Amino acid sequence: MADKLAARAELVKLARALGTTQDEVEFTTPLGADGIRELRERVVGALYDEHRAAFRRVAVITRTLPMSVNVRITLRAFPPLLAARIAGEMAPERAAELANRLPVEYLAEGCVHLDPRRAAPLISRLDPDRVLAVVAELVDRGDFVTLGRMLDAASSELLAHLAAAISDEALLRIGSYAESGPQLTRAIGVLTPERLRGIVHTAITGPTDLCAAGLSMIVRLDDALRGRLAEYAASASDEVLTAVLHTALEEGAVGELLSAVTAMGEQSRRRVANLPALNDEPTRSRLEAAAANLGLLPCLTALATLRDC
Amino acid sequence: MRSDVRDKLQAFLGDDLTLVEALPDEGLTRLCTALETAWRGQARALAAASDEAVQQMPAPLRGTIGKILGR
Numbered sequence: 001m002a003d004k005l006a007a008r009a010e011l012v013k014l015a016r017a018l019g020t021t022q023d024e025v026e027f028t029t030p031l032g033a034d035g036i037r038e039l040r041e042r043v044v045g046a047l048y049d050e051h052r053a054a055f056r057r058v059a060v061i062t063r064t065l066p067m068s069v070n071v072r073i074t075l076r077a078f079p080p081l082l083a084a085r086i087a088g089e090m091a092p093e094r095a096a097e098l099a100n101r102l103p104v105e106y107l108a109e110g111c112v113h114l115d116p117r118r119a120a121p122l123i124s125r126l127d128p129d130r131v132l133a134v135v136a137e138l139v140d141r142g143d144f145v146t147l148g149r150m151l152d153a154a155s156s157e158l159l160a161h162l163a164a165a166i167s168d169e170a171l172l173r174i175g176s177y178a179e180s181g182p183q184l185t186r187a188i189g190v191l192t193p194e195r196l197r198g199i200v201h202t203a204i205t206g207p208t209d210l211c212a213a214g215l216s217m218i219v220r221l222d223d224a225l226r227g228r229l230a231e232y233a234a235s236a237s238d239e240v241l242t243a244v245l246h247t248a249l250e251e252g253a254v255g256e257l258l259s260a261v262t263a264m265g266e267q268s269r270r271r272v273a274n275l276p277a278l279n280d281e282p283t284r285s286r287l288e289a290a291a292a293n294l295g296l297l298p299c300l301t302a303l304a305t306l307r308d309c
Numbered sequence: 310m311r312s313d314v315r316d317k318l319q320a321f322l323g324d325d326l327t328l329v330e331a332l333p334d335e336g337l338t339r340l341c342t343a344l345e346t347a348w349r350g351q352a353r354a355l356a357a358a359s360d361e362a363v364q365q366m367p368a369p370l371r372g373t374i375g376k377i378l379g380r
Contacts, residue, residue, distance in 0.1 A: 018347040025343065027336040031329070038328055043344065046321045047351055057377045077365035082358040 003294075004252035005216040006033035009177055014040045016145050017047070048115045052089065059089035062098070071101045080109035087122060088115040096125035104130070108137040112146050116179075120153035128158055132165055139170045148177025151187060159187040164195075168202035172210055175217035185222045188229075200232040204244050211247040215256035227263040234268035242277040249283070254290035258299045266306070273306040310337055317341045321348070356380070 008022075010033050015022045017040050028036050062070050074083050083102075087095040087110065099107055099122065111134060114122070123131060131154070138147050151174060154162060163171065171188075178184040188196070203214025218226050233244070248257035261272050277283055291300045310318075310330070314337050318326055321344045329337060359378040366374050 018343050019350050020343060020347070027339050028332065030331050030333075030336070035328060035331070039322075039340075042322045042328070043347070046344070047347060050348065050351065051355055051379070054377060054379050058374075061377070073366075077362040079358045079361055081354060082362055085355070 003033050003255060005176070005212060005256055006219075007036060009033075009216060010036035010040065013037075013145055013148075013177065014043065017043045044116055048085075048088070048117070051085070055085045056089040058086045062086070062090060063094065067097055067101070070098055074098065074102065075106070080106055081113045084110040084113035085115070088118040092118075092121035092125050095122050100127050100130055104133045104137050107134045108141070108143075111138065111150060112143065116149050119149060123150060123153035124155050124158070128161055131158060132161060135162060135166065139166060144170070144173040145177050147174040149179060152179040152183050154183075154187070156186060156190075159183075160190045163187050163191055168195075168199045169206070169210060171199060172203050172206075172213045172217055175220070176213040178217075178220065181220040182222070184217065184220050185225050188217075188221060189225050193228075196229060197232045200229050201236075204233055204236055204240050208247050208251065211244060212251040212253055215244075215248060215251070215253040215260065219256040219259045223263060226260060227265070230260040230264045231268055233260065234264050234271055238275055238277075241272065241275055245275070245277055245283070245287070249286050249290065252290075254287060255294045255296060258291065258294075258296050258303075261303060262299055269303060270306040273303045274308055278307075310334065314338055314341050317345070 007029060011022050011025055011028070014028060014036055015025045018025065028039060031039060065073070078086065083106075087099065090098070099110075102110075107130070111119075131150075135147060135150065138144075138150075147170075151159070151162070166174070175184055175188070178187075188199075191199070200214070203211055203217075206214075218229055221229065233241070236244075245257065248254050261269060264272065278287075288297070288300060291297050310326070311334065314334075315326065318329065318337065318341055322329070329340060332340065359375075359380050362378065363371050363375045363380055
């Protein structure tokens with residue numbers, strides 16, 4: 001239903017995997033979000049499996065040394081890039097024991113280089129306080145791609161702590177890069193209604209990129225949670241809803257917008273359908289063209305039936 | 310798809326290239342270049358990190374650790 005924002009997020013992640021810029025991987029756009037994601041997973045596999053034997057040998061050596069010695073050697077000799085690759089080859093319990101004794105800044109840098117396929121067993125074994133500190137460090141760095149990956153690896157208990165500790169804005173930006181919709185739903189679903197209202201307010205009244213992140217996030221939630229958040233959004237002023245409409249048009253997020261509107265109750269959908277902005281012919285034409293392009297004209301037609309004559 | 314590009318892509322992505330067949334030839338060539346560049350960049354970064362690690366090791370361990378890390 002919605003693909004453009006998801007494809008953009010995937011381009012960012014593919015660029016990260018290839019160590020290049022988003023512009024340099026734009027040529028993969030024809031593959032769509034799912035195709036770019038699959039390509040990224042294969043790229044990650046190819047790059048991370050290279051040199052693996054050497055890292056595995058180092059990991060074997062760490063088994064023979066006391067943990068205090070491993071900590072000393074790691075901090076003295078291994079930059080985070082190398083430590084992350086070695087940690088990926090260690091038993092998760094052992095890697096977590098080591099990681100729990102390393103400085104937060106070192107761990108945050110290591111998270112950037114950790115093999116995404118091996119992150120979950122390690123992160124789930126770290127001390128929650130340590131993870132929260134690393135998350136705060138990565139938020140400070142604005143590294144939401146790594147955080148989106150970490151979200152996938154977090155246990156339900158950790159998700160609750162994380163979601164409560166992170167600002168609305170950071171949560172929205174992380175959500176737009178989250179790997180798994182169900183995991184994102186779990187993270188957001190544990191928040192109180194007041195917090196959820198606050199997040200929606202932050203998204204729809206924030207700058208364009210934050211609003212787009214919100215649209216990108218909401219479409220990945222399950223139907224029930226998407227409906228709740230969409231209802232909160234529907235209570236905003238005409239001015240705010242009009243700004244969201246224009247953001248969706250400008251950012252290629254009409255699919256996400258219609259997904260959110262469709263999840264609203266009838267009263268809210270009626271309110272949206274009667275936004276004065278939809279009386280504006282150029283705006284309506286752009287919306288119809290975008291919806292037609294996505295095969296979503298039936299959604300728009302259904303909405304139009306709720307317009308007061 | 311050019312055979313040299315196909316060979317290189319298969320070396321990185323595996324035999325089944327159905328996933329990227331939707332890309333035009335130019336895109337496939339760019340993908341190939343991006344993968345080679347990433348591969349070389351990673352090799353350089355790991356080599357630099359390994360050298361740094363070996364330098365930090367106590368002298369008696371340098372040879373062994375260097376060999377393990379392929380330096």
